[in-house]
Amino acid sequence: MVGDLKNGRTVHSLAKLLCLYNVTLRYVSPAALRMPDSVQDYVRSKGIQQDEYPSLVDALHDTDVLYVTRIQRERFDSQEEYEKVFGSYVITPQILTEAKEKMVVMHPLPRVNEISVEVDSDPRAAYFRQAEYGMYIRMALLALVLAKN
Numbered sequence: 271m272v273g274d275l276k277n278g279r280t281v282h283s284l285a286k287l288l289c290l291y292n293v294t295l296r297y298v299s300p301a302a303l304r305m306p307d308s309v310q311d312y313v314r315s316k317g318i319q320q321d322e323y324p325s326l327v328d329a330l331h332d333t334d335v336l337y338v339t340r341i342q343r344e345r346f347d348s349q350e351e352y353e354k355v356f357g358s359y360v361i362t363p364q365i366l367t368e369a370k371e372k373m374v375v376m377h378p379l380p381r382v383n384e385i386s387v388e389v390d391s392d393p394r395a396a397y398f399r400q401a402e403y404g405m406y407i408r409m410a411l412l413a414l415v416l417a418k419n
Contacts, residue, residue: 273339275305289316300355
């Protein structure tokens, strides 16, 4: 998991959900945006290994799924604080040369600049499919909720 791990709802719920599986979680973020202790404590209580990395490249080599989140400007008190961390980790074709050939890159969207548009054509880029499949799930849930039986 890469990016704003402090404020990202998706990474908090995903980390907890992944506790149902035999996984290792790797967190890559600026120190000010690290995964909250409450989430890490929950994951630890489920016996899941967690590692924190300051460098994306260090975490990338053995990663099967790279889940990227944007740095959320609206969460900062000032533009200066935001600019200190904005662009800390950008997924580029060059960075992906360090990754597994079959790794998957996911993102909850919208993206700002954390994934270069050049990555969109990489077969490992799954974020547009991810958004499409999420739409179908929401449609099915709405149909179930609104169904008249």
